[in-house]
Structures are given as C-alpha cells and as structure tokens.
Amino acid sequence: MIRDHNPEVIDISVYRDEFYAVSVNLYPYNPGHLLIFPLRHIEDIRDYSPRENRRLEELLRYFLDLSDQSYSPQGYNIGYNMGTPAGGSIAHLHLHLIPRYHRELGIADLIAGKRVLVEDPRETARKLKEKIAQTPFSSAIS
Template structure:
C-alpha cells in the first residue's frame, strides 16, 4: 500500500528534509502537518537532522499562521503508534492553532487524549 504522505504535493512550507501542508481534516482553521520527506513511521526513528528540519518548519508554520489567522494559542502533537492514535504510519507533527472559545474549557490541553484525565 502506497503512503499518502509520500505523494503530497500541496506543500506550504519546505526545507531540505521536511515539508508542511494543511491537514485535509483540520481540527481548527490553519491546522498544519509537518512531515519528513523520507518515509519514516515513528518520530523516534528520525535522524537528528530530520528532527531539526521539522522543528524549523514548526516555527515557520507558527509565523505563517500568526500572520494568516492570528490564533490565541497552539497545540503541537505527534501520535506514535497505533495505540496512541496514529493512523498514517509516516511521522507527522500536528501544529494546531487554538482560538478563544473553540472549546468551552481548554484547561488540560493535550491531556485530553484521555478525556477523563484532561481536567486535574
């Protein structure tokens, strides 16, 4: 089965080792995915250079989204493995803009991956 991320051509940001594109099923307006160009399933298998390239695009993505959408905050997330919710097995980092009022109570943020543990 061919990896859908290995055939993406609608990129908005790119460097030597990674690129970014808008999520086809965004959580919020401006939701970006940043991925390595090399097909790698798990974040923990990336090279140091690939991690740095992804980090570079995270910051450039934030600048782009700040200009285009003026979000009030961000969530950054990586699903590593099927039990963590990964469904496409090509590393992808979510940069999700957050907006005041997009959920009633944002407290707990990424802890919401297990809903009953979000509030503490």
C-alpha cells in the same frame, strides 16, 4: 502528496524541502491546521536524524510565525500521534500544528470527531502559499 501524485487526491501542500513537506490537514480541527512530515519514511520520533531534528525545529518556528500572521490564534496544540492506539491514522510520522482559540471545542472533543469547519482546506493552502511567497523560509542547515 503522499499518494504518489494521484490526481484524485487534492493537493493542499504548502512547502517542501529536502527533508520535509508541509500540508494543510484535509480534515482540520481549525483553520491553519498543518501537518509537517518527513519525506523519509519514519514511524517513530526517535528515528529522526540530528539534521532532521534541527530542520523540524526551524520549520516549526517558521510556520508558527506564519500562522500567527495569518490566523492570530491564542494558542497551539503541537504534537504527534504515534501508533494506532494513540490516534495515528497513517503509518508515517507527522507533526500536527493546530491553531487554538478561546471558547472553542477542546482537543478531546476534536479528537473524538467533532468539527467546526470555518475554512476550506484548499483556501487555507492558497492563503499560506501567498504568505510563504511574501516571507520565504530560508535556513542554512549543516
């Protein structure tokens, strides 16, 4: 999605509108780990326009509901990694939405590189696209 439609990069995107794209994380911490990123190049959260902020809030609520239906997590980590020292791996702002469960690795363990992958990201994308087709996101943004 970000790689100029390179056929060697697998497409695990699940949603796109005029402001944002949503994709499954290729290296997920948990099944359902999503990235919400603006189509406009932004590196700092303070650069969002008011319209982008409103749409992000709407998308976040929609994908939280979708994740609840699909994965039944007990909690979430939601956040940004702005800049390399903070763990940012690409210079384009993106929001992580990570379903969390009791008795699993902590976020510090996950950030340190430990993984317990129980679902292929392509399968996650397929499942979420089916859910989106059943419950489409709709919002009138001004």
